Amino acid sequence: MSKATNITWHEGDVSRAERAARSGGPGATLWFTGLSGSGKSTVAAAVERRLVADGRAAYRLDGDNLRSGINADLGFSRDERLENCRRVAEVARLFADASLVAVVAIISPYAESREFARRIHAEAGLPFVEVFMATPAAECAVRDPKGLYAKASAGSLGSFTGIDDPYEVPGHPDLAIEPTTTVEDAVDLVLAALYRAAT
Helix, strand or coil, X not given: CCCCCCCCCCCCCCCHHHHHHHHCCCCEEEEEECCCCCCXXXXXXXXXXXXXXXXXXXXXXXXXXXXXXXXXXXXXXXXXXXXXXXXXXXXXXXXXXXXXXXXXXXXXXXXXXXXXXXXXXXHCCCCEEEEEECCXXXXXXXXXXXXXXXXXXXXXXXXXXXXXXXXXXXXXXCEEECCCCCHHHHHHHHHHHHHHHCC
């Protein structure tokens, strides 16, 4: 709940249709969720690249990038993780409202965060696609591109999702990407889901 009082949302003079005509299509949010090392950032970057190549305005909101700026003040407690996702969801909604495709790559371990993101997009009449990178923890630990699983297993990194902090697997994602899926095929699947949501 907002603590701000005496505020009024100011509608602009540019319609979504006008923005969409300039940006190559309507806005939407693609929300990639999954464990660290599941392939979120890799597929999200490839999706962003394909969208831009196809003439669509798109921007990738990566969890680590956001924690280096807008969310730099947040740690990894449950409440801080929830706030991290809340801020990202609100930013993504604004991007989508501006007729960009917001390509979000963030662990978002709790179902309530993902449900919040979906709800505020639905309330704004904006397409939202939840993409679950269904790579199991054991496979992510083998990949371990950042060396985080090794640190967590050694006890030098606490509150690590998938080791000593929970990840609530999505019950009904719009799309689940299996770990054997190639990046190129994953991009095709994501874009197909995006176009279904936007029509």
